[in-house]
Amino acid sequence: MLTSQRKSLILDILxxxxxxxxxxxxxxxxxxxxxxxxxxREMAAEGLLKRVHGGAMPLSPDLPDxxxxxxxxxxxxxxLGAKAAGLIRPGQMVFLDGGTTTAEIVRSLPRSFGxxxxxHSPTIAAELEHHPSVEVILIxxxxxxxxMVATGxxxxxxxxxxxxxxxFLGVTAAHPVHGLSxxxxxxxxxxxxxxxxxxxTYVLLTEEKFDRASACQVLPVAExxxxxxxxGMTETQLSAYRSLNPAxxxx
Numbered sequence: 001m002l003t004s005q006r007k008s009l010i011l012d013i014l015x016x017x018x019x020x021x022x023x024x025x026x027x028x029x030x031x032x033x034x035x036x037x038x039x040x041r042e043m044a045a046e047g048l049l050k051r052v053h054g055g056a057m058p059l060s061p062d063l064p065d066x067x068x069x070x071x072x073x074x075x076x077x078x079x080l081g082a083k084a085a086g087l088i089r090p091g092q093m094v095f096l097d098g099g100t101t102t103a104e105i106v107r108s109l110p111r112s113f114g115x116x117x118x119x120h121s122p123t124i125a126a127e128l129e130h131h132p133s134v135e136v137i138l139i140x141x142x143x144x145x146x147x148m149v150a151t152g153x154x155x156x157x158x159x160x161x162x163x164x165x166x167x168f169l170g171v172t173a174a175h176p177v178h179g180l181s182x183x184x185x186x187x188x189x190x191x192x193x194x195x196x197x198x199x200x201t202y203v204l205l206t207e208e209k210f211d212r213a214s215a216c217q218v219l220p221v222a223e224x225x226x227x228x229x230x231x232g233m234t235e236t237q238l239s240a241y242r243s244l245n246p247a248x249x250x251x
Contacts, residue, residue, distance in 0.1 A: 001029065001031075001198070003039065006029065006031075006035075007039055007042075007043055007048075007250075009010050009025075009026050009029075010025065010039060010043065010049075010056070011048065011049075012042075013025065014049055014056060014057075014058060014211075015175075015176060015177075015211055015240055016176070016177075016240070017177060018057075018058065018177030018213070019055060019056070019057055019177075020040065020055045020056040020057075021054060021055040022036045022037050022040060022054055022055045023054070023055075023178065024057075025055075026097040032126075040055065040056050041152075042087075042223065043056070043087060044056070045233075047059070049118075051214060053070055054233050055179070057213070058173075058175055058178065058211060058212050058213040059175070059211075059213075060183075060212065060213060060214055060215070061172050061173050061208070061209065061212045061214060064173070075229045076206045076207065077100060077101045077103075077104045077192055077204075077206060077246060078104050078107075078108075079230065079231070079251040080101060080104065080204045080205075080206065080228050080229075080230070080251045081101065081102075081104025081105040081106075081107060081204070082104075082108040082251065083102075083110075083228050083249055083250075083251035084105045084168050084202060084204055084228055084251075085105050085108035085109050085110065086108075087166065087202065088109070088110055088166065089115070089165075090113035090114065090115060091113075091114065091115060092115045092116070092165040092166060093115070093116045093118060093163070093164045093165050094115060094116065094117050094118070094122050094165065094166050094167075094168070095117075095118045095119065095162075095166070095167040095168070095194055096117055096118070096119045096121070096168055096199060097119075097120075097121070097149070097167070097168055097169050097170040097191065097194070098119070098120065098121030098123065098147040098148050098149035098170065099121075099147055099149075099170035100125075100202045101170055101206065102121075102124060102168055102170045102175050102204065102207075103123070103124060103127060105168055106124060106127040106128060106131075107127070107149055107206075109128075109131060109134065110133075110146040111131065111132055111133055112133070113133060114133045114134070114135070115133070115134060115135075116134070116135040116136075116137060116148050117135070117136050117137070118136075118137040118138075118139065118162060118164060119136075119137075119138060119139065119155055120138075120139035120140075120141065120149045120150040120159070120190065120194075121147070121148055121149045121150075122138065122143070122148065122150075122153050123148045125138045137162075139155050139157030139158045139159060140154060140155065140158070141154040141156075141158075142154070142155075142186075144184060144186065144187050146183070146184065146187075147170075147182075147184075147187060149187065150191065151186040151187055151189075151190050152186065155190060155191055156189075156190065158195055159190070159194055159197055160197065162197060163197060163198070164194070164197065164198040164199065165197070165198070165199050165200065166198065166199065166200045166201075166202065167194050167195055167197075167198035167200065167201045167202070168201075168202055168203075168204060169191060169194075169195060169201050169202065169203040169204070169218070169219075169224065170191075170204060171191070171202070171203060171205070171209065171210075171214075171218055172209065172214045173209050173212035173213050174203070174205050174209050174210055174211075174212070174221065174227075174241070175210075175211055175212060175213045176221060176240040176241060176243075176244060178213035178217060179217045179218070179219055179220040179221055180203055180217070180218045180219050180221060180224065181213055181214035181215070181216055181217045181218060182214050182216055182218055183214045183215055183216065184216060185215075185216050187216070188216035188217065188218045191219075192216045192218050192219060193227055195218070195219060195223075195224070200225040200226075201219075201224045201225050202224065202226050202227070202228055202249075203224050203226075203227055203228070204228045205227055205228065205229050205230075206228075206230060207230050207232070207237075210233075210237060210241075220244070221241055221244040221245050222244045224245065225247060226239060226245065226247030226248065226249055227245060227247070227248045227249070228249045229248055229249070229250055229251070230250070230251065231250040233250070
C-alpha cells in the first residue's frame, strides 16, 4: 500500500472513530507499528492530526483573540450570516450567540418586520443599536473575553426564564464523534443551556472548523436542528455529518 493510501485511510479512521490507535491500524494493514507511527508523525507535521501517545487525535483549532478572528474567512462568514438571517420570521424571539460568525447574522437581519433578539454578548447587542425593528434583550453575567459573552450563574438564571424560537450557535470545532465543541468549560455550559431552552438550534460552521475537536463539547451533531455550512464543501467532507444530521443548509 502506498504511503498516500495509508494516510488517507488513517484520516478516514480518525473521522469515523474520533481517534487512531497505531497498534490497531498496524494490525489491520499487516504492517509494523513503526511504519504507522512514522505516518502519524509526518501527518502531524503536515497539520492533519494531533500526535498523542499510542496514536493520534483530531486537531484542536487555534483560538486567536476576538479582534484577530474578525477577518478570518470573512466572506464565508458573511454568506453564513445571510443564510441564517433568512430563517427568521416575524414576531420570533431569536437568541444570538457571541462570536465573529454570529456578528455577520446581525448585519443581515431583516428590517421589514419586528422580532426580538436576545444575546449574552455585549458586542452583538451594540451592533443592533440602529436596527429599526428589533427589540434587544441583553443577558448579563461574568464576561468571557475570548468570545465576549456573559457566563456564570447570573446568565444561566436569566436564560432559564426565556424560550427562544431559534438559537444561532457558534462553536470552534465540529467532529462526527466528538460533536460540536468550544475551548472553555463555562462557555460550553452556557451554550448547551441556551440550546436546551430554545425550540430550534442552528450552528454556523466555516470550513476550517470541520473534523476538529476543542476541549469542551457543547452538543452532539445529531442534537441540533441543522448545520449552516459553506457552499463549496464537498459531499465527501459532509457525508459523516449528514448521516448524523440531514438538515445541512449550504450558503
